[in-house]
Amino acid sequence: MRLAPNLHRIGNDIVAAYLIVTPEGITVIDAGLPGHWSDLRAELAALGRPLSDIKGVVLTHGDSDHIGFAERLRRDHGVPVFVHAADADRARGGDKPKTAMGPLRLRPLVGFFGYALRKRGLRTTYLSEVVEVTDGDVLDLPGAPQVIGMPGHSPGSIAVYVPMAHAVAVGDALTTRHVLTGRTGLGPAPFTDAPDTALQSLERLSDLEATWVLPGHGAPWRGSPDEVVATVRAAAS
Structure with missing residues (x-):
């Protein structure tokens, strides 16, 4: 899906990855x-581009759905x-801390795991x-990419x-579709190791000049990062 001249998305609002497309080649951000x-x-x-045009994959973190x-x-x-x-071991299959799932609703939960099953999410390589x-x-x-x-x-x-x-891909630093409740709109992501630390880290987005904020789960967000940060913080309070 083309979002902008140099920006494409693959996947959907349940799990997504992004392509930065330039004449010199393509960078993939996350691998779904x-x-x-x-x-x-x-x-x-x-x-109309071959696989050989992909020059690198940048992972926002090492979880299996990325x-x-x-x-x-x-x-x-x-x-x-x-x-x-700090996530290299996780990406290689190392231990991941167990985190609380938090609130959930049955239909979105089944939808998330059903989609993961269809996309072979139980066969992590x-x-x-x-x-x-x-x-x-x-x-x-x-x-x-920075x-x-x-x-x-x-x-x-x-x-x-x-x-x-004009884009920043944020992985699971925030979400626009909570995979466990189905709630849409900006908010904190589930399965977070350290929620308070994650909220503090959002401040690092505030001064970026971007018009696209790209989560790993949920629709891409059009708007300034500082407005996004304020909205996620309010949703967490």
């Missing part, structure tokens, strides 16, 4: 679930996968190798800021 591989191939076909096809791209096509050092990044890095990839440390949902959660696309 394993079954999103077909969505990726379909989007590339619509763009690393989907990343290892397939790395292993079979030589595409490097970038993840914050963890990363064998990653390129570790840290806060403040500007990656030598199409769009020159790494913004956003600890809270996980220790190594990041936002990926792409000024040329």
Whole structure:
């Protein structure tokens, strides 16, 4: 799905990943679930671009619903996968803290897990190798994505800021569709390791010049990051 001239989305409001598309190549931000591989191939076909145009995958964090096809791209096509050092072990299949699910409703919960099942979410392929990044890095990839440390949902959660696309991908730093309740609109994401820390980290988005805020779950949000931060904080209170 084309959002803007250099910005595309694959997946849907349940689980999404993003493409930064430039003449020099493509950067993938998050890799959804394993079954999103077909969505990726379909989007590339619509763009008239080969798989070889993908120069890197940047993960907002290491959870299984964000690393989907990343290892397939790395292993079979030589595409490097970038993840914050604090989430590298998680992306390789390391232990993840158990977090409380919080409020839920049956229909959205069944919808989330049903979609994950259809997209082969029970067959996670963890990363064998990653390129570790840290806060403040500007990656030598199409769009020159910038790494913004956003600890809270996980220790190594990041936002990926792409000024040329006027966009910031936030992973699970926030959500516009709560996968367990079905609630739409800006709010905190579930399954967060350290909710208070996650809310504090949102301040790092406030000064960014962007018109797109891109969550891993929910519809892309049009609006300034500082307004988004204020709305998520209000929803959490």
